[in-house]
Amino acid sequence: MPSLLQERTQAGLNSRQEQSAGIRAGAKVRGGVARLLRGLVGVVALAVVWEVAPRAGWVDPNFVSPLSEVLKAWYELLSSGELWTHLGASLFRSAAGFALALALAVPLGAAIAWYRPVRELVSPVLELFRNTAALALLPVFVLILGIGETSKVAIVLFACFFPILLNTISGVATVDQQLLRSARVLDLSAVTTFRKVVFPAALPTIFTGIRIAGAAAVLVLIAAEMIGATAGLGYLINYSQYNFLIPQMYAAILTTTGVGLAINYGLVALERRMSRWRA
Amino acid sequence: MTGKIALLGVRQVFEVRGDNDRRLREFVALQDLDLEVSDGELLTLVGPSGCGKSTVLDLISGLSTPTGGSVLVDGEPVTGPGLDRGVVFQQYTLLPWRTALGNIEFALEALGGLSRAERRRRGRSYLELVGLADFAGSYPHELSGGMKQRVAIARSLSYEPEVLLMDEPFGALDAQTRERLQEELVQIWRRTGTTIVFITHDIDEAVFLGQRVAVMTTRPGRVETTLDIVLNRSSSEEDVRSTPEFARYRHQIWTLLRHPGAPSAQLEEVHRVA
Numbered sequence: 001m002p003s004l005l006q007e008r009t010q011a012g013l014n015s016r017q018e019q020s021a022g023i024r025a026g027a028k029v030r031g032g033v034a035r036l037l038r039g040l041v042g043v044v045a046l047a048v049v050w051e052v053a054p055r056a057g058w059v060d061p062n063f064v065s066p067l068s069e070v071l072k073a074w075y076e077l078l079s080s081g082e083l084w085t086h087l088g089a090s091l092f093r094s095a096a097g098f099a100l101a102l103a104l105a106v107p108l109g110a111a112i113a114w115y116r117p118v119r120e121l122v123s124p125v126l127e128l129f130r131n132t133a134a135l136a137l138l139p140v141f142v143l144i145l146g147i148g149e150t151s152k153v154a155i156v157l158f159a160c161f162f163p164i165l166l167n168t169i170s171g172v173a174t175v176d177q178q179l180l181r182s183a184r185v186l187d188l189s190a191v192t193t194f195r196k197v198v199f200p201a202a203l204p205t206i207f208t209g210i211r212i213a214g215a216a217a218v219l220v221l222i223a224a225e226m227i228g229a230t231a232g233l234g235y236l237i238n239y240s241q242y243n244f245l246i247p248q249m250y251a252a253i254l255t256t257t258g259v260g261l262a263i264n265y266g267l268v269a270l271e272r273r274m275s276r277w278r279a
Numbered sequence: 280m281t282g283k284i285a286l287l288g289v290r291q292v293f294e295v296r297g298d299n300d301r302r303l304r305e306f307v308a309l310q311d312l313d314l315e316v317s318d319g320e321l322l323t324l325v326g327p328s329g330c331g332k333s334t335v336l337d338l339i340s341g342l343s344t345p346t347g348g349s350v351l352v353d354g355e356p357v358t359g360p361g362l363d364r365g366v367v368f369q370q371y372t373l374l375p376w377r378t379a380l381g382n383i384e385f386a387l388e389a390l391g392g393l394s395r396a397e398r399r400r401r402g403r404s405y406l407e408l409v410g411l412a413d414f415a416g417s418y419p420h421e422l423s424g425g426m427k428q429r430v431a432i433a434r435s436l437s438y439e440p441e442v443l444l445m446d447e448p449f450g451a452l453d454a455q456t457r458e459r460l461q462e463e464l465v466q467i468w469r470r471t472g473t474t475i476v477f478i479t480h481d482i483d484e485a486v487f488l489g490q491r492v493a494v495m496t497t498r499p500g501r502v503e504t505t506l507d508i509v510l511n512r513s514s515s516e517e518d519v520r521s522t523p524e525f526a527r528y529r530h531q532i533w534t535l536l537r538h539p540g541a542p543s544a545q546l547e548e549v550h551r552v553a
Contacts, residue, residue, distance in 0.1 A: 182372040185340055186389040186438075187360045196385065200376050277376040277418045 065247040074251035082236075087255060089231040093149065094217040097156025101213060105161050106206065109168025110194070119169070130166065134159040134220050138227060147228050152221065159220040160213035167209025171202030204278070207271045214263045222256055233259070283353065283474045284316040284339055284442065290347035291334050308334045310499035312348070316442075321468050321475045323489035324502075325482060327536060331500025332478045336446050339476065340366050352442065362390055365435030369447040371427045373419040379406060379430045380415040383437045390438040405433040408467060425456035432464070436471060445477045449484070461487055482536070486510075486528045487520060494535045503535055 013021065047067055054061035065073075077083040112119050138155055145151040175198050183193040225234025233256050240249035291309040296302070308331040316322050326332050337343045338350045341360040350357045352364065373382045383402035387393055393401065406412050409429040419427055428448055435443055449457040461484060468475055479485050485492045489508050496503045508528055510519055519525055 178368060178370045178372045179374065181342065181368065182366070184342060185360050185364075185366040186386055187362055188389055192389075196388075197374065200374070275376070278420065 063246065065250055069247040070250040070254065073245070073247035074254065077248065077251055083251075083255065086231055086233050086236045086252070087259070089229075090221060090225065090233045090259070093152045093225075093232065094156050094221045097153045097221070098160050098213060098217045100153070100157045101160035101164055102210070104157075105164035105209075106168050109165045109206075110172050110199070110202075112165075113169045113172035114194070119173070126162070126165070130162045134216075135223050138224055142228060152224050152229065152232075155224050156217050156221050159216040163212035163216060164206065164209040167212075168202065168206050171205030172198055174205070175201045204271075204275055207267075207274075211264065211267050211271070214267050215260065218256065218260050218263065282315045282351075283318040283320070284314075284476065285351040285354075286312055286314040286335070286338065286348065287351070288313065288348035289335075289338065289345045289350060291331070291338065291343075292346045307499040309345075310501055312501045314493055314502050314505075316474060316476055319472050319474055320490050321465070321477065321488060322491050322493060323477045323479060323485040324493045324495060325479055325485035325532060325536075326495030326500070327497050328480050330495045330497035332480075332495060333446055334500065335495075336366070336444050336476070336478055339442070340364055340444050362438050363440055364442045364444060365438065365440035367428070367431050367435050367443070367445045367448045369450045371419065371424070371431065373427055373430055373434075375419050378416050378418055379411060379422065379426075382419070382430055383434045386434045386438050401437060405437040406430070408436070408470075409433045409463070423456075424452050425460060428452065428460065429463075432467070436467070436473065440473065442474045442476065445475065447479055448477075450479070450481075457484070464488065482529050482532050483520065485532065486525060492528075492532060494532055496536070506531065 050064075050067040050070075052066075053059050054064050054066045074083070112122055134155055137158060138151070141151040141154045141158075145154055179197050179201060180193070183197045188196070221232070222234035222237070225232035226238040229235040233252055236252040237249055237256075240246070240252060289309055289312040290307070293306045293308055294303055295306045296304075312331075312335065314324075314335070324332055324335060334343070338345055339352070339357065341357045341364070344357075373379075374385060377385060380399070380402045383405055384398045387398040387401060403412065403415060406415055409432055411426060411429055411433070414422060414426065414430075419430070422430065432445075432448070449460050452460065464475075464477075465488060477485075477488055479488075486508055491505055491507055493505045494503045495501065506528065510522070510524055510528075
């Protein structure tokens with residue numbers, strides 16, 4: 001079995017040789033099919049264990065339903081339209097909070113990074129807020145904004161805001177000095193320099209923050225919906241558990257997994273599209 | 280030929296903090312520096328590392344202002360960067376998210392007054408000038424170091440500055456690529472007639488490229504001497520670097536850098552030989 005050490009130190013073409021051989025970097029054959037199959041085996045194994053363990057009595061079937069029953073419950077939720085209601089509510093809240101966070105954090109982060117006095121002024125405050133758990137503030141949000149949609153959107157906004165903000169600050173503040181010098185030599189205005197040099201250069205770092213925020217949006221929202229809501233996936237999970245609808249509870253949990261996967265892979269694909277220029 | 284660039288009694292002082300004590304002290308980078316560059320000339324500025332060569336370039340490009348003395352381009356004091364002067368740095372300064380052509384278009388966007396199609400056409404013609412017409416759509420990470428510097432040179436020439444400032448642009452390249460680019464630069468200079476100030480710590484490079492070589496000494500930096508270089512470059516067959524004249528210039532500059540202030544009796548001799 002090839003270990004990491006072996007793989008990384010194996011002799012192969014260097015980048016010059018790849019170039020002269022007309023091979024695009026990284027396009028070497030790496031057994032893509034075999035890798036895909038191995039990954040699939042892992043997922044299938046998990047599914048089998050999930051199905052067999054409750055039926056064989058290894059775990060209490062009252063608490064862990066076999067996968068087939070979970071899928072059946074999921075199908076029922078889907079066909080009754082109930083799933084869509086909850087999924088829609090959750091997606092709306094996380095999308096709204098996420099979009100607001102993006103719209104606020106990127107310009108603010110850029111301004112903070114651009115002006116050193118501003119950075120020095122707000123950095124300690126930001127550290128305080130960043131280290132305050134978003135969920136700890138949920139009672140505050142409910143108190144001020146009420147139990148409705150606003151408080152849930154607000155807590156997603158809060159959770160998404162800091163990863164994006166901090167990554168924007170670090171992305172803008174660490175732009176290659178040489179690129180800035182070449183922009184100055186061209187006598188570009190500050191606005192043009194920002195638009196054409198600083199922002200594109202910072203984008204990969206900003207995107208790291210966006211991905212963290214995407215994961216945080218789902219996490220925080222589910223928890224918030226468990227505490228005070230009448231719709232949403234978090235509510236559905238909690239409600240199912242209270243009413244001992246265990247397969248339905250797992251179906252709702254699986255749905256949140258799906259949402260998380262979709263958001264993450266969607267953002268990764270978007271990132272790849274926008275940074276095709278990278279090696 | 281008139282003075283295109285003139286540095287008169289330039290003094291540049293930086294405030295620095297010492298490594299051992301934390302006290303602020305003055306670091307004199309340049310002192311009483313005089314340098315004149317004629318219109319259309321290719322002048323090389325050679326000196327040991329840390330002598331303030333790049334500081335001179337920053338002053339001419341307008342990235343910094345002198346503590347004392349004056350920096351003039353076309354008789355006017357330099358107040359800031361401008362598109363009448365292009366700069367090529369040692370480090371690759373191409374925008375990694377733009378193609379080779381896109382990087383040249385970036386400079387032309389700064390110039391303004393050109394349509395998209397015109398920028399494209401002009402970008403391509405300058406890529407052709409540096410022999411990279413086939414790589415217009417390549418991103419910087421797909422290009423070798425030499426190719427990247429060619430694109431950077433094309434970018435700086437594309438907006439047709441009157442002066443091209445080059446700060447050890449070939450310093451990071453391997454020896455063979457460096458020699459080829461030096462030859463190409465001389466050809467480009469002949470074709471465009473741009474005034475070029477080329478900074479290097481490599482004596483061979485200074486002699487090969489320069490019509491004149493300004494020799495800088497260190498602590499504080501100033502121009503020790505300026506030498507006219509007269510070499511017969513007409514035959515393309517002969518390797519000009521291996522001629523006795525080249526060796527003599529090389530040795531002369533080497534001596535000046537080793538023993539600054541020594542009487543340069545050899546200087547006269549070389550002129551007579553040349």
